[in-house]
Amino acid sequence: FVEECQNTFCQTLLTQRPxxxxxxxxxxxxxxxxxxTSAHFTSxxxxxxxxxxxxxxxxxxxxxxxxxxxxxxxAKFLLEYIQQGEESGSILNKKxxxxxxxxxxxxxxxxxxxxxxxxxxxxxGGTSHMSLDDIYTDGQLELAEACPDVHGPIGxxxxxxxxxxxxxxxxxxxxxxxxxxxxxxxxxxxxLLWAREAALLEYLLLFPxxxxxxxxxxxxxxxxxxxxxxxxxxDRDQDEIFDFIQDHPHLILFTFDGLDELKQSFSDEHRLxxxxxxxxxxxxxxxxxxxxxxxxxxxxxxxxxxxxxPVLKKNLCKEVLLKGFSPSGIDCFVRKHHSDPTVAAKxxxxxxxxxxxxxxxxxxxxxxxxxxxxxxLLGCGEGSPQTITDVYLTIVEHFFQHHSxxxxxxxxxxxREYLDPVLRLGQLAFKGIxxxxxxxxxxxxxxxxxxxxxxxLGFLIQSKDLSVFRSKCYxxxxxxxQCFFAAVYxxxxxxxxxxxxxxxxxxxxxxxTSLRTACFSACLLYQQVDECSLDKDATxxxxxxLQMTATFASGLLSQRHRSLWLHCCPATAxxxxxxxxxKCLSKGMQKHFKSIPQPVAGEKKSMHAMPxxxxxxxxxxxMQECSIAKDxxxxxxxxxxxxxxxxxxPVECTALAFVLQHLNNPxxxxxxxxxxxxxxxxxxxxxxxxxxxxxxxxxxxxxxGIHKLIAKSIQCDNFHKIALFNNRLTDACTQDFSxxxxxxxxxxxxxxxxxxxxxxxxxxxxxxxxxNKSLKFLGLWGNSIGDAGAEALASALEGxxxxxxxxxxxxGIGSAGACALSKVVKNNVSLEELWLTENCITRMxxxxxxxxxxxxxxxxxxxxxxxxxxxxxxxxxEMAQRESRLxx
Numbered sequence: 001f002v003e004e005c006q007n008t009f010c011q012t013l014l015t016q017r018p019x020x021x022x023x024x025x026x027x028x029x030x031x032x033x034x035x036x037t038s039a040h041f042t043s044x045x046x047x048x049x050x051x052x053x054x055x056x057x058x059x060x061x062x063x064x065x066x067x068x069x070x071x072x073x074x075a076k077f078l079l080e081y082i083q084q085g086e087e088s089g090s091i092l093n094k095k096x097x098x099x100x101x102x103x104x105x106x107x108x109x110x111x112x113x114x115x116x117x118x119x120x121x122x123x124x125g126g127t128s129h130m131s132l133d134d135i136y137t138d139g140q141l142e143l144a145e146a147c148p149d150v151h152g153p154i155g156x157x158x159x160x161x162x163x164x165x166x167x168x169x170x171x172x173x174x175x176x177x178x179x180x181x182x183x184x185x186x187x188x189x190x191x192l193l194w195a196r197e198a199a200l201l202e203y204l205l206l207f208p209x210x211x212x213x214x215x216x217x218x219x220x221x222x223x224x225x226x227x228x229x230x231x232x233x234x235d236r237d238q239d240e241i242f243d244f245i246q247d248h249p250h251l252i253l254f255t256f257d258g259l260d261e262l263k264q265s266f267s268d269e270h271r272l273x274x275x276x277x278x279x280x281x282x283x284x285x286x287x288x289x290x291x292x293x294x295x296x297x298x299x300x301x302x303x304x305x306x307x308x309x310p311v312l313k314k315n316l317c318k319e320v321l322l323k324g325f326s327p328s329g330i331d332c333f334v335r336k337h338h339s340d341p342t343v344a345a346k347x348x349x350x351x352x353x354x355x356x357x358x359x360x361x362x363x364x365x366x367x368x369x370x371x372x373x374x375x376x377l378l379g380c381g382e383g384s385p386q387t388i389t390d391v392y393l394t395i396v397e398h399f400f401q402h403h404s405x406x407x408x409x410x411x412x413x414x415x416r417e418y419l420d421p422v423l424r425l426g427q428l429a430f431k432g433i434x435x436x437x438x439x440x441x442x443x444x445x446x447x448x449x450x451x452x453x454x455x456x457l458g459f460l461i462q463s464k465d466l467s468v469f470r471s472k473c474y475x476x477x478x479x480x481x482q483c484f485f486a487a488v489y490x491x492x493x494x495x496x497x498x499x500x501x502x503x504x505x506x507x508x509x510x511x512x513t514s515l516r517t518a519c520f521s522a523c524l525l526y527q528q529v530d531e532c533s534l535d536k537d538a539t540x541x542x543x544x545x546l547q548m549t550a551t552f553a554s555g556l557l558s559q560r561h562r563s564l565w566l567h568c569c570p571a572t573a574x575x576x577x578x579x580x581x582x583k584c585l586s587k588g589m590q591k592h593f594k595s596i597p598q599p600v601a602g603e604k605k606s607m608h609a610m611p612x613x614x615x616x617x618x619x620x621x622x623m624q625e626c627s628i629a630k631d632x633x634x635x636x637x638x639x640x641x642x643x644x645x646x647x648x649x650p651v652e653c654t655a656l657a658f659v660l661q662h663l664n665n666p667x668x669x670x671x672x673x674x675x676x677x678x679x680x681x682x683x684x685x686x687x688x689x690x691x692x693x694x695x696x697x698x699x700x701x702x703x704x705g706i707h708k709l710i711a712k713s714i715q716c717d718n719f720h721k722i723a724l725f726n727n728r729l730t731d732a733c734t735q736d737f738s739x740x741x742x743x744x745x746x747x748x749x750x751x752x753x754x755x756x757x758x759x760x761x762x763x764x765x766x767x768x769x770x771x772n773k774s775l776k777f778l779g780l781w782g783n784s785i786g787d788a789g790a791e792a793l794a795s796a797l798e799g800x801x802x803x804x805x806x807x808x809x810x811x812g813i814g815s816a817g818a819c820a821l822s823k824v825v826k827n828n829v830s831l832e833e834l835w836l837t838e839n840c841i842t843r844m845x846x847x848x849x850x851x852x853x854x855x856x857x858x859x860x861x862x863x864x865x866x867x868x869x870x871x872x873x874x875x876x877x878e879m880a881q882r883e884s885r886l887x888x
Contacts, residue, residue, distance in 0.1 A: 009075035010068050017064060018162030022202070023082060024060035025250060031063060034081050040074040041066070056250045057296070061168055102237040103244060110205060110232045115195035117208075118188045136189050137333040139182045139364065140326050140675065140700070144319035152700075152728075156190065157199060159320055160253065160298055170317040172289045172299040176308055177322035178647055179480050179548060180365030183302035186322060187255050190300070194253070203253040203298070205245065207231045211258040212438045212475070214281045223275040223293055226284050246275065249296030256285065256299065260307030260544055261479075263436045268311055290315040304544045305647055306611065323675040324362045324649060326700065333364070337371040347374045354384050357391075359650030359679045365478055366391060373398040387622045388651070389555025392484045393564075396422075399458050415564045419492075421454045426489025428460070429482045433545050438482065439463050440474045459485065483545055487552030491577060492569050501577055504550050505584035505619075507543055507612075547615045555622035557581055581619075582628055588616045589632040596638060604639035606668075614646055614655075621655035626662070633662040640668040640693075648674035653683035661687040666718040672697035678705030685712045693721035693749070703732040710736040714743050725753035725779065731761035741768030741775060751779035753807065762789030766796035774802055781809035781835065790817030797824045800831075807835040818845030822852035829856070843875055850882060 013020065024031060032049060035041035049062045067074045121130040141154050143164040150164055158164070159173055177183050187208065193199035194206045209230060221229070224242050228234065234241050245252055259266065264282045272279050272287040275294065279287075287293040289301065289312070313319070325333060331348060338344035351358045351370070357377065361367040369391055370377055376394050377385055385391050400414040415422070428448040432438060440460075454460070455474070459481060463473040476482035490500060555561065557578045565574055592613050599605040620628050641660075648656070648671055660667070669684075669691050676684070676699040685708065688694075694713075706729060713719045729752060741747060762785040769775065785793070790813045797803060808821075818841045824831065871879075 009072050009079055012079060013064050013068050013075055017061075018165075020064060020082070021057055021060045021162055024063060025056040027085070028056060028059045028063060030085075031078065031081060035067070035074065035078065038077055040070055040077055058168070100237070100240060100244075102234070103241055105236075106232070106234045106241050107204060109235070110207075111195040111197075113232050114191045114206065114208065118192035118195065121185065122188060132185075132188060132192055135333070135336050136185065137325065137329050137336060137364075139177075139186065139329065140323040142321045142323060144176070144321050154320070156186070156193070159190070159300060160200060160203075164318045164320070166319075167314075167317050169291075170315055171291055171295065171297060172301055172316050174308065174312070174316050174319045175300060175302045175322055176305045176319060177302070177324070178304060178363070179544065180363045180478065181322050181324045182364040183322055184257050185364070187257050187300070187302060190255065200253060202251070204248070204251040206253045206255070209254065209256045209285075211256055211260075211262045211285075214285065215261065215263055215437065216439055216473075217281045220278040220280055221284065222278050223284055223288075225278075226281065242275075245297075246294065249294050250298075252294075252297045254288065254297055254299045256289075256301045259301050259303040259312075261436065261438055265307070266309055266312040268315070306544045306547075323647075325364055325367055326362075327358075327677065327679065330358070330361045330367055333367050334371055337368070343374075347371065350374070355679060355682050356386055356654055357384060359654055359683055360385075360388065360391060362650050362675070362677070362679065365480055369395045376401075387555050387558075387624065389552055389558070389561070389622050392481070392552065393561070396459075396484075403457055416567055418457075419568055421451075421457060422485070422488060423492060424448050424450055424454055425457075425459055426485045426493065427495075429476065429485035430489045430493075430549075432482060433486045433549055436545075438475055438479060442472065445474065479545065480548060483548040484552050486549045487556055490549070490553050491556045491574075492565055494569070494573075498576075498580075501553070501580040502584060504546060504553065505581070505588065507546050547612070551615065551619050551622055554581055554585070554619040558623045558625065560624055581623070582625070585616055585619055585623075585628060586631060588612070590635060592616070593635050605637070606640035606642060607636070607638045608642040608644075609646055614643065614648065614652055617659045618652065618655045621658045629659045630662040633659060634664060636663060637665065638667060640670060642670040643674070644670055644672040646671075646674060648676060648680070650675075650677060650680040650683055653680035657684050657687040661690060663687075663690045666690055666692040668693035668695070668721070670695040671699065672723075674699055676701065678702055678708075681705035681709050685709070688712050688719060689716045690718065691716070692718045693723075694719070695723045696727070697723060698726040701727040701729070703730055703736075706733040707736050710740050714740060719744070720747055721749040721777075723749070723751040723779075725751055725755065725782070727755055729755035729757065731756075731758055731764065734761035734764035738764045738768030741765070741772040745772065745774050747772065747774055749777040750775060751777065752783070753779045753809075754782035757783040757785060757789075759784075759786050759789035759792070761785070763792040766792040769793065769796040769800070772802075776802055776804045778803060778805070779807045780811065781807045783811055786812045787814050787817035787820075789813075791820040794820035794824050797831075798827050800824075800828055802830055803828065804830055805833045806831065807833075808839070809835050810838040813839040813841065815840075815842045815845030815848075817841075819848040822848040825849065825852035826855045841871075843871065846871065846875075846879055850879065 028049070032041065032046045036043065036046055045066055049059055049066060051059075064078075067078050119132055121132050121135050138156070141156070141159070142152070143150055143154060145164070145166055154163060159175065175183055175186065190200065191206065191208055194203065200206065207227060213230065217230075224238075227242070227245070228238065262282055262285070266286055266289070268286065268290050270279075270283050270286070271292050272283055273292050284293065288297070289299060308319075330351070334347050334351075335341070335344045338347065347370075351361060357370065361370055366388070373391075373394050376398055377391070385394060397414055400418055425448075428440065428445065428450060431444075431448070432440065437444070450460070458477070460474050460476055463475040476485070490496065490504065556564075557574070562574060562578075592610055593607075595610060596605065596607045620632060643656075646652075652674075653676055656669075660669070667690060669687075672695050674680075676696060678701060680699070681696070681701055682705065684694075688709075701724065706724070713722075734757060737750060737752070741750070757780065761783075762780070765780075769778075780793075783789075785808070789811070790808060793808075794817075797806075813836065817839075818836065821834065821836075822845075825834065
């Protein structure tokens with residue numbers, strides 16, 4: 001650590017904080033004794049750090065804060081103490097010193113149990129015994145909140161590590177992602193790695209929990225009972241092992257999969273501190289998350305974003321976003337799924353010629369479906385799938401075809417031949433969705449008349465989660481499959497009343513339908529335990545799956561699929577339900593538009609998407625009805641549409657383009673901090689003609705996506721601005737931007753900050769700038785153009801008369817580049833702001849800039865921002881006095 005100190009020892013404590021905390025939490029007492037003996041600390045300092053309410057990691061953080069407050073000498077002493085201890089081996093991990101023989105037996109049993117549960121892929125119902133090692137593919141993991149030390153994706157090991165911590169007092173990490181994004185598989189991978197001692201070595205015990213399974217726990221439990229009954233029961237000395245867990249919480253890891261599937265929304269109203277006191281399972285879970293129970297245990301919780309409340313967020317140490325597969329991830333998964341390389345290559349080739357389907361594959365569950373059904377989906381000869389509903393209809397057909405391969409050599413009319421089992425499965429699925437029930441007992445199957453033949457179809461499989469029931473338990477292959485069957489039931493069933501569809505789209509309580517008398521035994525029992533709480537929170541926790549069911553219902557009632565149901569449902573009934581959906585979508589969009597506040601005087605009207613707006617657009621797209629899209633967009637009159645942090649991926653981009661292309665007036669589309677990627681960019685092209693500006697900050701876009709975007713935008717008269725900072729652009733894209741600048745003489749703003757553009761890229765841009773007569777804003781901060789790039793830009797801009805703002809912050813520019821830019825200042829009368837912060841400019845470069853300003857006295861609003869360059873304090877003070885327009 002001492003060798004890594006480049007500036008000061010106190011700064012090293014900050015830059016190396018995560019690794020220092022990891023080291024110190026096991027030797028806080030030793031470090032305090034050393035600091036006390038050396039007179040850097042007092043007894044009061046030590047006592048303040050050793051407060052019993054603090055966990056070891058919190059004590060380590062507090063120790064580092066105290067040392068920094070003491071100054072350089074104390075910081076240097078602590079760093080030397082740590083380094084000497086590591087070299088001599090005196091600073092050791094103390095974990096094994098307090099572990100008993102029985103504890104080691106329990107640890108071995110727990111590892112063995114987790115290994116057995118995790119070695120095969122279980123996320124998609126175990127339709128085939130795929131080894132997790134063979135099929136697992138990394139999804140895109142990013143921190144929800146920007147971290148100055150982390151740019152771009154993070155790895156599995158960073159989930160439980162110190163990277164990206166926003167609340168050091170909290171212990172819970174949230175992994176959020178949409179349904180099918182791979183959350184459960186990610187946890188399964190973590191479990192397997194820990195069981196094999198291949199990762200998470202800092203944790204002696206790992207306890208996995210399924211919130212879906214916890215839903216079936218009807219009785220009140222103590223924390224100890226919850227821990228051992230739902231994970232792994234020690235053969236002997238349970239009390240000793242439980243005491244160890246309480247005494248060493250920092251060595252324990254809990255995972256909770258599917259918080260959004262609990263019947264209750266997260267709440268901190270019922271506090272519980274005693275680990276032996278019995279309480280409902282959700283109360284135990286919520287108190288674990290907020291730290292009232294077993295403070296210091298690291299918890300990893302997964303959930304869909306729509307179920308994450310502000311109350312939950314304040315109890316998180318960090319949030320990690322799981323954004324499905326990247327393009328390379330799709331390629332990797334498909335190749336792993338198909339053992340025959342020839343088949344894999346054919347599937348990938350077909351996907352890359354069908355970008356809509358490729359966009360769907362960014363969702364791992366849809367990528368799995370496409371891989372399973374590639375013969376039906378690719379080259380079927382009847383038009384390629386366009387919507388998620390199309391894909392699920394295909395997998396249903398695939399399952400029926402494989403169930404009776406001898407019945408037909410071609411496509412089977414499953415909606416005719418298997419209508420009865422589909423309706424029975426649909427009734428079960430629908431009742432489960434409205435009751436937040438995803439695991440079904442034999443008693444739940446009986447009211448729906450589910451037969452063994454129905455089970456043999458493969459959509460409903462035996463649950464791998466143990467439950468409170470002695471009989472077998474079942475679940476759908478995936479929660480999205482349950483939503484699909486529920487939607488089929490809504491569309492086809494004659495047993496539901498007319499209010500079902502309006503309630504479904506308005507996300508109202510659906511328990512008061514005509515099915516209310518056929519409730520599940522588990523749900524009835526649960527309602528007897530906490531009926532008031534269930535009623536209060538039902539809408540909040542059911543929303544994600546209700547929305548998904550409504551999305552499928554929209555697709556199933558589209559004109560393209562209408563003929564599927566006419567043999568079993570009167571045309572008048574189908575038409576009525578279609579009109580109901582159309583009316584609900586129109587009403588929902590109008591509600592969003594009415595919520596748009598009036599603009600402040602002097603500003604343009606903008607709309608920031610409210611929760612559910614993107615869902616409504618996806619429903620409109622599933623219906624594939626341009627008339628509905630036109631009707632909705634005719635009522636939207638804003639200058640800017642903001643969809644930042646809205647989980648916009650390629651699928652959502654396809655739906656947005658379908659709807660937004662019908663806007664009456666040009667709009668600025670802000671999609672910052674999403675997962676658009678190159679495929680998403682291509683899906684947006686149909687609506688580019690209606691965009692006057694496009695903001696795509698932090699969207700994992702590469703030069704390939706930019707090439708297609710620029711080729712389209714050059715043809716769009718309304719398009720004037722683009723912002724692409726924090727992506728993965730290189731010099732390869734600058735030729736496209738140069739062409740854009742040469743071609744569009746009405747282009748106003750180009751912002752490419754925080755990418756990978758060098759001097760060569762700057763030279764390419766300079767060719768376009770030399771010709772362009774309209775650009776006002778150019779942002780290239782956070783690249784690496786250096787002096788050569790600055791000189792090229794300066795040469796191109798010397799005679800420019802339109803540029804108002806230029807940012808070259810953090811580009812490795814020295815005095816040569818500054819001197820070249822001074823010529824722009826001297827001759828360019830339009831430039832108002834030039835940002836040169838965090839470069840390498842010395843006194844000579846600043847002198848050139850000052851001299852240039854003296855020749856440009858007529859321009860009063862020029863600001864030079866020169867902070868953090870190679871100037872000493874005395875030079876800064878002197879130059880600031882010489883030129884008031886210099887800002888240091």
